[in-house]
Amino acid sequence: MKKLEGRAVLCLTLAAVLIIGLAVFIFRLETNGGQWASFYANKHIYTNGQLAVGSVYDRDGTLLLKNTKDGSRYNDDPEIRKATLHVVGDKGYNIVTAANNAFRGRMVGYNFVTGTNPILTGSSRKVNLTIDADANVEAYRALAGRNGFVGVYNWKTGEIICMVSSPTIDPAVQADPSSVQSGTYINKVLSAKFTPGSTFKLVTTAAALENIDDINSRTFKCTGSCEIDGEKITCPMAHGTMDIYGALSNSCNCAYANLAVELGGDVMKEYTEELGLTSSYNINGIKTEPGSFEFDTYNINLGWAGIGQYEDQVNPLSMMVYMGAIAGGGKAAEPVLIKNAAKDIIPGSENRASSGSVSLLSSETAGQIKDMMRNNVKTNYGDANYPGLELHAKSGTAETGSGRAPHSWFCGFSGDYAFVVCVEHGGYGAQVAGPVAGRVLQYIQSVRK
Numbered sequence: 001m002k003k004l005e006g007r008a009v010l011c012l013t014l015a016a017v018l019i020i021g022l023a024v025f026i027f028r029l030e031t032n033g034g035q036w037a038s039f040y041a042n043k044h045i046y047t048n049g050q051l052a053v054g055s056v057y058d059r060d061g062t063l064l065l066k067n068t069k070d071g072s073r074y075n076d077d078p079e080i081r082k083a084t085l086h087v088v089g090d091k092g093y094n095i096v097t098a099a100n101n102a103f104r105g106r107m108v109g110y111n112f113v114t115g116t117n118p119i120l121t122g123s124s125r126k127v128n129l130t131i132d133a134d135a136n137v138e139a140y141r142a143l144a145g146r147n148g149f150v151g152v153y154n155w156k157t158g159e160i161i162c163m164v165s166s167p168t169i170d171p172a173v174q175a176d177p178s179s180v181q182s183g184t185y186i187n188k189v190l191s192a193k194f195t196p197g198s199t200f201k202l203v204t205t206a207a208a209l210e211n212i213d214d215i216n217s218r219t220f221k222c223t224g225s226c227e228i229d230g231e232k233i234t235c236p237m238a239h240g241t242m243d244i245y246g247a248l249s250n251s252c253n254c255a256y257a258n259l260a261v262e263l264g265g266d267v268m269k270e271y272t273e274e275l276g277l278t279s280s281y282n283i284n285g286i287k288t289e290p291g292s293f294e295f296d297t298y299n300i301n302l303g304w305a306g307i308g309q310y311e312d313q314v315n316p317l318s319m320m321v322y323m324g325a326i327a328g329g330g331k332a333a334e335p336v337l338i339k340n341a342a343k344d345i346i347p348g349s350e351n352r353a354s355s356g357s358v359s360l361l362s363s364e365t366a367g368q369i370k371d372m373m374r375n376n377v378k379t380n381y382g383d384a385n386y387p388g389l390e391l392h393a394k395s396g397t398a399e400t401g402s403g404r405a406p407h408s409w410f411c412g413f414s415g416d417y418a419f420v421v422c423v424e425h426g427g428y429g430a431q432v433a434g435p436v437a438g439r440v441l442q443y444i445q446s447v448r449k
């Protein structure tokens, strides 16, 4: 009897292993099938290692890339090619998050049921991106050869309208590898992280509004510098006496470093997590680089971390989504890069539509930060510099410790569009990155309203 039981258990165990194994296989086929099918050995969709099928269009139907048996054909305009390089991809497939890599399954027309059979898959080899090629050109021109990035997305729909990285190259021209600048093959909005400088004060603000009871009745006094644990934190000038609105508008380092110390490392850590800055977003299968932070037990380091320095590293896209959530009363749509992906789902990891929206903060906190960002523009950056945008923004000037000029940041939102802009080693935030953001937003508003 015992022997029989033992055999029965063995049989059941084997059956269970088989069923689990089958389930794992089906799951992996469903999620990875597109990638398996687009494997290089799959001859009929490759010529000399290059994709021979599939095409990429922008949101208005402008052709960005068409793969043929005779090679890849890009848009005729060199500016469009350079401005969209990081979302479309280069001939060497060096940009891992670009459409010609990340959406390969879709471009070869992979389908869960029909595989890559060219007769059965028909016209599904078109990828329509959410980006506006002309908005990308506007951002590329505004960066004017300086290194950096521009990201703009519609926080209501999740559609990424503009995503430009610099340095860039013309993908239609054979590049001499030795002449390609470092950082050329990285989509910085998705895959990089940077010292955020004072844009991070928007995180410290959220933590302060929710954890310090008298925050709105407090006054802050700035003499141009302050000491924490015997070490100095300085402001560009003595900001005088101000409330929390003034502290953010003046971007007062003394006020904010002391707020971070008062809040403590655990609370600061909690807010970087809750606001999505340590998360990786999934954009139609592309995983973004999560940010990273260290909230030290030394108060001086905590103070620097609270004003966006020390070990703070922010991924631009996660900052852009945070801007969207402030605009949206705490909630924002998760970014997407494929147009109408929701209506056109083909099983396969890269074809998943946005999973919806993210809820990052309470509507009350979002409402006040929104007010404060509007106040920044009215009292500091100047509405006259951003006509018609009803801009909400925060600048950042991030010291990189390299002896070079600081990174210039500007982020915020205007209407349905949240944005993040950085000019690396550009100088003072509002003066350098601000006009880049203004120009791109003006353009988008003029064509998308």
Ligand SMILES: [Zn+2]
Pocket: 222, 223, 224, 235, 237, 238, 239, 250, 251, 252, 253, 254, 255
């Ligand atoms: Zn100050």
